[in-house]
Amino acid sequence: xxxxxxRMQRMTKQRRVILEILRSTDIHPTADWIYAxxxxxxxxxxxxxxxxxxxxxxxxxxxxxxxxxxxYSRYDGNPHPHYHHVCLECGxxxxxxxxxxxxxxEEARAKGCGSVLYHRLExxxxxxxxxxxxxxxx
Amino acid sequence: xxxxxxRMQRMTKQRRVILEILRSTDIHPTADWIYAxxxxxxxxxxxxxxxxxxxxxxxxxxxxxxxxxxxYSRYDGNPHPHYHHVCLECGxxxxxxxxxxxxxxEEARAKGCGSVLYHRLExxxxxxxxxxxxxxxx
DNA sequence: GTAGTTGCAAACTTTTTGCTACCCA
DNA sequence: TGGGTAGCAAAAAGTTTGCAACTAC
Numbered sequence: 001x002x003x004x005x006x007r008m009q010r011m012t013k014q015r016r017v018i019l020e021i022l023r024s025t026d027i028h029p030t031a032d033w034i035y036a037x038x039x040x041x042x043x044x045x046x047x048x049x050x051x052x053x054x055x056x057x058x059x060x061x062x063x064x065x066x067x068x069x070x071x072y073s074r075y076d077g078n079p080h081p082h083y084h085h086v087c088l089e090c091g092x093x094x095x096x097x098x099x100x101x102x103x104x105x106e107e108a109r110a111k112g113c114g115s116v117l118y119h120r121l122e123x124x125x126x127x128x129x130x131x132x133x134x135x136x137x138x
Numbered sequence: 139x140x141x142x143x144x145r146m147q148r149m150t151k152q153r154r155v156i157l158e159i160l161r162s163t164d165i166h167p168t169a170d171w172i173y174a175x176x177x178x179x180x181x182x183x184x185x186x187x188x189x190x191x192x193x194x195x196x197x198x199x200x201x202x203x204x205x206x207x208x209x210y211s212r213y214d215g216n217p218h219p220h221y222h223h224v225c226l227e228c229g230x231x232x233x234x235x236x237x238x239x240x241x242x243x244e245e246a247r248a249k250g251c252g253s254v255l256y257h258r259l260e261x262x263x264x265x266x267x268x269x270x271x272x273x274x275x276x
Numbered sequence: 277g278t279a280g281t282t283g284c285a286a287a288c289t290t291t292t293t294g295c296t297a298c299c300c301a
Numbered sequence: 302t303g304g305g306t307a308g309c310a311a312a313a314a315g316t317t318t319g320c321a322a323c324t325a326c
Contacts, residue, residue: 185290189290
C-alpha cells in the first residue's frame, strides 16, 4: 500500500543485523524492540534505518508484517463473527458469506497455546473490480 | 489493550449518529470517513468524539475494530504461511503448529468476492501464562 | 565510480487526552 | 442535579521522508 522498492539491493551491516534479530526470535517484535536490539550491536543505528530495512525485507519476502496492511484502523458495524476479503490493490474490505468454522478453534485449542475465545480469518487477493481492471490493462 | 470503560453509558446524539453510520455501510470505514459522514449531520462534531465513541461502542460489543489490537506493526521473521495465537491480556503473539488449510481458500473463492492469493488466521484468547495467573488470582 | 544506504532530524498521520462547558438520565 | 460526554486544541505515538555523507559492489 506504501513501500519503497529499489531495483538492486545491498546487504549492509544494518540490514543483516536486523534480519538476524528477526530470525532469532519468535516473539513477533515491534519496530521499536528491533531498534533497541540492533543498537546493542550497532550503537548508532537509527530508527529510520530500521523502518526502511523492514520495508525492504518485507518487499523481498524475507519477513512478514503483521497488520491490516495500513496504518489506521477500520471499523465494522457488525460485531458478530464473520470473515473478510481484503483487496491487495484498492484496500477494499468485504464480508464473506461463508460459515464460521468453530472446528478451527477446537484444533487450535488442542495445540496447547492457550485458551481460544474467538478467531479471525481474512483472505487476501483482488476484489472483482480490480480483477477486471487488471484484465483490461493486460 | 487500551481503552476507556465508564460504568454507565449515555446515548448522546453523537453516539447514535456514529452507530447509525457504521450500521448503514458495509465498507468497513476508517475513523476519518466516519467523521466526515457524521459532520454532514452534526457539523461541529469533533474527531476526538468520534474516536471516543468508537472506543466505547467497541467496549460495549456493538461494533468491531479491524486491526491487530494495537496501533503499531509487529514483524515476523518467518515469511511462510502459518497461524497465530494472540493473547488478549499481554499481547503476546505465538506461532501455532497447525497445518495451513488451503481448502479455506477454495471455499472463499467459491463465494465470488474476488481472487484469493493467501489468507491469515488468528486465534484470540489467553496465553498459558496469563491463564495461570488468572487462575491464581481467582 | 556510482547508485543504493545511512544517520539525523523534521514532518506526517493517526489516535489519545486534558480541560471546561454541557446535557442526558 | 451529577457525572458521563462534548468540543477544542495540544500532545503522544508510530512511521515516513529529505538531505548530505557514506559505502557496498
